[in-house]
Amino acid sequence: MPVNASLLVTCLVDLFYPDVGVAVLRLLRRHGVRVDFPPGQTCCGLPLFNSGYHREAARVAARAIPLFARSEHVVVPSGSCAFMVRAEYPHLFPDDPAMTRAARTLAGKTYELSQFLVSVLGIERVETPFRGRVTYHDSCHLLRGLGESRAPRTLLRNAPGVEFVELPGADQCCGFGGSFAVRLPEISGAILRQKLDRVRATGADTLVACDAGCLMQMAGGLARRGEAIRALHLAQLLAQGDGDGRA
Numbered sequence: 634m635p636v637n638a639s640l641l642v643t644c645l646v647d648l649f650y651p652d653v654g655v656a657v658l659r660l661l662r663r664h665g666v667r668v669d670f671p672p673g674q675t676c677c678g679l680p681l682f683n684s685g686y687h688r689e690a691a692r693v694a695a696r697a698i699p700l701f702a703r704s705e706h707v708v709v710p711s712g713s714c715a716f717m718v719r720a721e722y723p724h725l726f727p728d729d730p731a732m733t734r735a736a737r738t739l740a741g742k743t744y745e746l747s748q749f750l751v752s753v754l755g756i757e758r759v760e761t762p763f764r765g766r767v768t769y770h771d772s773c774h775l776l777r778g779l780g781e782s783r784a785p786r787t788l789l790r791n792a793p794g795v796e797f798v799e800l801p802g803a804d805q806c807c808g809f810g811g812s813f814a815v816r817l818p819e820i821s822g823a824i825l826r827q828k829l830d831r832v833r834a835t836g837a838d839t840l841v842a843c844d845a846g847c848l849m850q851m852a853g854g855l856a857r858r859g860e861a862i863r864a865l866h867l868a869q870l871l872a873q874g875d876g877d878g879r880a
Contacts, residue, residue, distance in 0.1 A: 639704035645845035656872035671700040679717040691725040707743040712775025715745040747784035764794040768837035772844035809850035
């Protein structure tokens with residue numbers, strides 16, 4: 634039987650990285666997944682939650698949960714947003730048992746993209762015409778929040794044409810941290826410089842991450858330094874060659 638999945642696209646993908654959303658769609662369809670996109674999606678509530686506005690985050694979650702009530706699986710191209718749904722939604726409604734149950738149900742069927750490919754679909758090798766030397770940055774929520782480091786590396790190491798090289802300090806923050814980069818730009822910038830120095834030392838021509846926030850931070854830093862290193866979402870690398878090739 635075909636696998637059905639709903640795409641939770643995230644704010645940054647919607648506003649700044651629509652090609653990532655297209656790449657996810659193409660990648661899943663290529664592997665036989667029937668994908669739908671529940672209309673009416675908004676932010677998952679993570680920025681509010683991280684800023685201490687938990688009641689407001691709960692209102693956002695209460696709007697999102699029914700949108701995916703009938704979804705078989707929910708796929709998210711972001712470790713941060715997947716973490717919010719899986720780890721925080723079930724605790725946002727301490728006085729509402731019905732909403733807590735609904736949040737737990739949604740949490741149990743929500744996956745970050747690489748987790749879905751490897752753990753649910755059992756896919757560890759994706760054919761792609763991509764060629765190049767690649768290094769990988771662990772986003773904080775995907776690594777520490779969801780405990781996932783194997784799935785994205787498995788897909789990169791097994792992709793034909795990819796020469797994978799580990800990034801020293803891959804598990805260290807890139808300096809984005811949502812509003813952290815705005816509130817503490819000097820510290821954020823210092824963290825980013827160290828990260829990009831290590832990326833350059835790998836000799837990689839492509840830097841891959843699974844979160845648009847990390848990509849925005851690191852791609853901006855690479856551009857300002859005049860580096861020729863590309864920053865790609867995992868989906869963009871794996872979906873190359875599909876459709877018109879722009880993903």
